[in-house]
Amino acid sequence: MPPIKKIVTWLLVIFLLYAIFTSPTDAANMVGSAWDVVTNGVGNIGRFFDSLIARS
Template sequence: MAQAKKIAMYLLIVFVLYTIITSPARAAQLVQVGFEGISTAAKGVGKFMTSLVN
């Protein structure tokens, strides 16, 4: 099982590097979308916690 996880991780790394090398603009866009999603989720959690306190 550990061997399968290693192989999957290596494949993921190779895919990410391939994407960055072949299309850096698209890769940057995907990173931006990811960070926006994380930011939106964090804001939602913050609003939820604030509503619990009030």
């Protein structure tokens, strides 16, 4: 059986490079959107624990 994880990783890297080279503006927008989702998620987790501590 071929190493599936290694194959999938290489396919993902090739796809990302293709996306960056063919439309860099769209790729930058996608990365920016993903970063916004991550920062909002971390902020929401922080607010959850702040409110949890404040109720105690």
